[in-house]
Amino acid sequence: MSFEYVTEKREFVRIQTDIPIRYKFLSKEIELNDEQIHEGSTSNLSSGGLLLIGKVPSVSWIPALLMEDIILGLNLLLPSIDTPIKALGKVSWVEAFQKGSDRCALGVKFKDIGKPQQDEILKYIIKAQISK
Numbered sequence: 001m002s003f004e005y006v007t008e009k010r011e012f013v014r015i016q017t018d019i020p021i022r023y024k025f026l027s028k029e030i031e032l033n034d035e036q037i038h039e040g041s042t043s044n045l046s047s048g049g050l051l052l053i054g055k056v057p058s059v060s061w062i063p064a065l066l067m068e069d070i071i072l073g074l075n076l077l078l079p080s081i082d083t084p085i086k087a088l089g090k091v092s093w094v095e096a097f098q099k100g101s102d103r104c105a106l107g108v109k110f111k112d113i114g115k116p117q118q119d120e121i122l123k124y125i126i127k128a129q130i131s132k
Helices: 059-066 115-130
Strands: 014-026 038-046 049-055 071-076 085-094 103-113
Touching: 014 049, 014 115, 038 115, 049 071, 049 085, 059 085, 071 103, 085 115, 103 115
Parallel strands: none
Antiparallel strands: 014 038, 014 071, 038 049, 049 103, 071 085, 085 103
16 A cells, blocks of 8 residues: 655745735736735734735736746735735635635735745744743
């Protein structure tokens, strides 16, 4: 009898949480015509990325999001600090929209985040793990 083991691809510890996120779609290649700052949330956070529950203005943007022609400017509002954590993120995957909803789940990996901001996320995760 043979067993196949699936290895975990995640490099960072993640926690289940509920944190608000403001985000904006950015692109140098595509004219987006969307200057709006969107509001969403994360229910899953690590110092390497997050699960973003939010709106994508057009379903036609999904291929460009997955090919990094569109990236996300993120403001993560951790309850433990006063200023938002700013980062750029790339979309790794998109989960199907629920029927009748304009929200979807986006797997976002941090593309550009400062070391101090990444450390703040890690401190938040450690505190959350200790308080369990």
